Amino acid sequence: MPIAKKEWKCVRTEPGPDLKLFTTRFDYMKNPRNDQTDKMIIIESEDSANVIALTPEKQILFVRQFRFGIRDFTVELPGGLVESGEEQAIAVQRELEEETGYTSQKWHPLGKIPSNPVFMNSFIHHWVATEAIKTSEVQWDESEDIELLLIPLEEARERLYQGFFQHPHTSNALILFFKWLDDLK
């Protein structure tokens, strides 16, 4: 797929409002097709990471929690925001342990994808952790209230295809995981 690149130029940028979880900026981007400049909102944050943690019994760890955007519960992979200055590979191990009490010695990166390339500057990194075992109690943040679910591998695959997982970052991680798993065979 040979493709010519026509980059948009940012001709001006200014800080936007603070959104508590995020900072923002407005970029004034010039369209190379017509030289028109448009003001675009960019939501800035650290990257995030999530993990398919597989137990020795071939179950995947999921967390069920109330999500404020849709005011409903979702079932998602464990994960969260990388803290400032933290390696994302470390962040995901921390999040797994905090949210589930499980740890693993065997981690493998599955790649990353933009959180939402349209207006966010961050990426979500996907990991698989095998032989995950319970080693500590959960350490929830004050703003967390989490329920742990263990779903057998093949049931999780079926649920992925049914559209059960209500977060695109969980779906994307699972696609890459099942491809990785199938390639091992």
Next chain:
Amino acid sequence: MPIAKKEWKCVRTEPGPDLKLFTTRFDYMKNPRNDQTDKMIIIESEDSANVIALTPEKQILFVRQFRFGIRDFTVELPGGLVESGEEQAIAVQRELEEETGYTSQKWHPLGKIPSNPVFMNSFIHHWVATEAIKTSEVQWDESEDIELLLIPLEEARERLYQGFFQHPHTSNALILFFKWLDDLK
């Protein structure tokens, strides 16, 4: 999976800053585990929709465009925001025609997923349109500059598993599409 529901209560809400593409609000949510209240940012918008448009030659239509969040090009399914008062089923037909010049008489819904359940109130609706043919010239918005790509069905499947598509909403739509396609066989 029997699960007790412990809903968080919104005890107060206030308007947040206007982000041009989005409006925002701050919700004060009370954690049922500890009764602590946290201020959460919610980004409000209409839903969006995207489509797997399949040509008679079994190619899928993709659009390549510069995305401001990551300041790089992505290859995504055609789609976009539903306009206020517009049906999402109509919006996706409009977006397909505007972005690609293709139309179809055969549309099938594939389901929806929250855009990002953590802090967005919107959903993305996925569609498949078969026998899509070119019927008009593209009608790009002033802030669009789009390149059309036709990718053969099985090549698109392979690229999905390689992590080629850099938007989680495109990946999620493709999973549901390939499941739908495989179930037809």
